[in-house]
Amino acid sequence: MTLLLLAVALGQWTIVACASFFKRLPRSLVASTLILALACVNAFGVRHESAAVKAAALQPHFERGTCSSIEAGMTAEKARAILGDPHEVRDDEKTRGPGATTWIYRHSRCAVHLLDDKVETIE
Numbered sequence: 001m002t003l004l005l006l007a008v009a010l011g012q013w014t015i016v017a018c019a020s021f022f023k024r025l026p027r028s029l030v031a032s033t034l035i036l037a038l039a040c041v042n043a044f045g046v047r048h049e050s051a052a053v054k055a056a057a058l059q060p061h062f063e064r065g066t067c068s069s070i071e072a073g074m075t076a077e078k079a080r081a082i083l084g085d086p087h088e089v090r091d092d093e094k095t096r097g098p099g100a101t102t103w104i105y106r107h108s109r110c111a112v113h114l115l116d117d118k119v120e121t122i123e
Contacts, residue, residue: 002043009039067110067122076117079103083112 016032019025065082080086086103092113093100099116113121 006039006043009036012036066108067105067112070112070119070122072119072121074119076114076119079112079114079119083108086112 013032013036016025016028020029065084067083069082070079083103083105087106088104090102090104091100092102096113096115099114100120101114103112103114104110105112111123112119113123
């Protein structure tokens with residue numbers, strides 16, 4: 001329905017614009033342009049972000065450390081104290097065996113691979 005309204009507005013504007021080449025119709029062209037503008041605003045509109053998105057954007061995310069500040073063999077507690085809570089925790093028991101997990105930190109674009117609560121590798 002919205003695209004149909006936009007198509008009709010564009011069609012009427014095209015007709016008035018073509019007619020104004022042969023006969024001076026400044027008021028009609030201005031009115032037609034305003035109708036087309038209103039149809040464009042209606043079709044494409046101004047999108048408003050949800051309150052949750054705005055709140056998440058306003059919350060500061062303080063980075064404690066980077067993945068370069070931890071080392072293999074470090075305990076999971078010490079790594080968490082340096083890096084903070086991971087954005088995502090993946091269970092890797094199927095691929096790497098029992099006790100294997102991966103912590104993903106999006107802000108520093110790294111992954112910490114743990115095995116039995118000890119840092120195994122850092123990517």
